[in-house]
Amino acid sequence: MREYTNREIRAMAAANIEREKIKRYALVTSRTTLEQLPAYMPANYEAIWTGEDAARPGEKAPSYLAVIAGHDVAGWTLDDYVIPRLASGLYFANEIDLSHPVMKRVSV
Secondary structure (H helix, E strand, O other): OOOOOHHHHHHHHHHHHHHHOOEEEEEEOOOOOOOOHHHHOOOOEEEEEEEEEOOOOOOOOOEEEEEEEEEOEOOEOHHHHHHHHHHHOOOOEEEEOOOOHHHHHOOO
16 A cells, blocks of 8 residues: 655645535426425535526426535535435436526526
């Protein structure tokens, strides 16, 4: 097994801290409220917006949306914890970035 120098260990720790500072977003496409979602998320993620999307051609009702945001910390990640945990409550989510059209309606 390779032994790391103190400098290498500090550099790896700094890289992990920087990675954890990256804010990630997900779009929840199930009807919900800002009050319901926190029960399914760790403290490093929060629901920041809910709203309606206009009905698309052929649909009778609008879609309901929510946006969640946060930082990955240790095992509490968007991919491996938050999205599957939301799905356990029948809230379906996909990761989005700031270029997604719904983000124009969210004050970040």
